[in-house]
Amino acid sequence: MQDSTSLVVGVDVGGTKTRLQAVAGEVCVADHVRPSSGWRPHDPAAAADWLTALVHDALPHGTRPSAVAVGGHACETPRQCEQIRAELRERLRIPALVVGDAELLVPAAGLDKGVGLVAGTGSVAVGRLGDGSPLQVGGWGAVLGDEGGSAGLVREGARAVWAAHDRGEAPDELAVRLIAAFGVPEVPALGAALESAADVSAEWGRHAPVVFEAAEAGSGLAREVIAAGGRSLAALVVRLADRGVPVDHVVVAGSTVLAQPALYDAFAVSLAAALPGSRPSPLRVPPVEGAVALARSIL
Incomplete structure (x- = not known):
């Protein structure tokens, strides 16, 4: 015993x-x-x-x-x-x-203060004010938020593809891969495919790898989606800083941001520009x- x-x-x-x-x-x-x-x-x-x-x-x-x-x-x-x-x-x-x-x-x-940032299926950042009160920003779900999480990246990828379609551009690598991932014949059909998901976060999020694959294959749309995701993650830390949370240390976790160096790097670059004193580190x-x-x- x-x-x-x-x-x-x-x-x-x-x-x-x-x-x-x-x-x-x-x-x-x-x-x-x-x-x-x-x-x-x-x-x-x-x-x-x-x-x-x-x-x-x-x-x-x-x-x-x-x-x-x-x-x-x-x-x-x-x-x-x-x-x-x-x-x-x-x-x-x-x-x-x-x-x-x-x-x-x-x-x-091993820290007693700082920011915890998660970017997996969704995204959220948490910290504590000087009096110990907890504070959370983000985490609003794939339909309304979760920018930088896997589901949010797929949503923004689809938006980028639709905008390119409306401009009369031919489908690029991101469009081709999203069409294949969702099993639809053309870009306009992506809307119905996304809206029919029974579990939006899970069903959208599982297709996030195609965004990174498209970026590696040369898609400018995919690269901008990833860069915007990194900026959104950094913005969560900025919001906490603006409300008085100590942000010297930012501990990063999540299946998406730690598995995809392009997203982590985009986040780190954006954070350095916005909050030069913040030091991000992956949770090991x-x-x-x-x-x-x-x-x-x-x-």
Whole structure:
């Protein structure tokens, strides 16, 4: 049986998968990965039930943690996070903390302040004001926002292709590849294909690689879409800076920006121009390590 005074649990609930780590001192007691299906962050009781079951299933029999911290996908406001935290504490009877999943990046990087920037399927940036209050910008979904995320890049790629079509230009490499990706015969049909998606973020986002492939093949439209995506990501950091968040360190994560050097470079160049004192760095460890660090901090 583990010493409960030193056992802490960190949970990273992502949009697709969830990872839990339980650590006693420097010893990893459990490292559990499962799908995030069933995660309902807008129903605090259901979310707390889901997390409680996860903790019980992942920990060795007879083990009781002394604190738990959760970074939850789609935990969008402090009020929402607090509601889940209160429900979770009531069930586990231990100190608990619930934040948005992007807030795990800064502590995962070993920092106590800075900006966490995520560009995966969507895009969001988070930080904290001088009084400790959390602040989030972006993350408005693929239909209205998420510029620089994979779904947003596909949306903007389609817009660029439509504009070129309206100017009477022949389809370039980006148009050709988007037409093929969505299985339609011509540029005008892209609109109906995008609008018919049952899950806009997922179905648009999975086609993002064609934007980067088109850029490598010489598409000027694709290159401008990527450059604009980088500028949009930098603009998220600028918004946080304008509202008083320390932005000296920007910890970057996300399946799109870290997998596509063209987008990361466009972001870094734009950030340097707008905020020369900000230093971006890719996150090199799993975000769940930030949840573990937060759990330790609330003991």
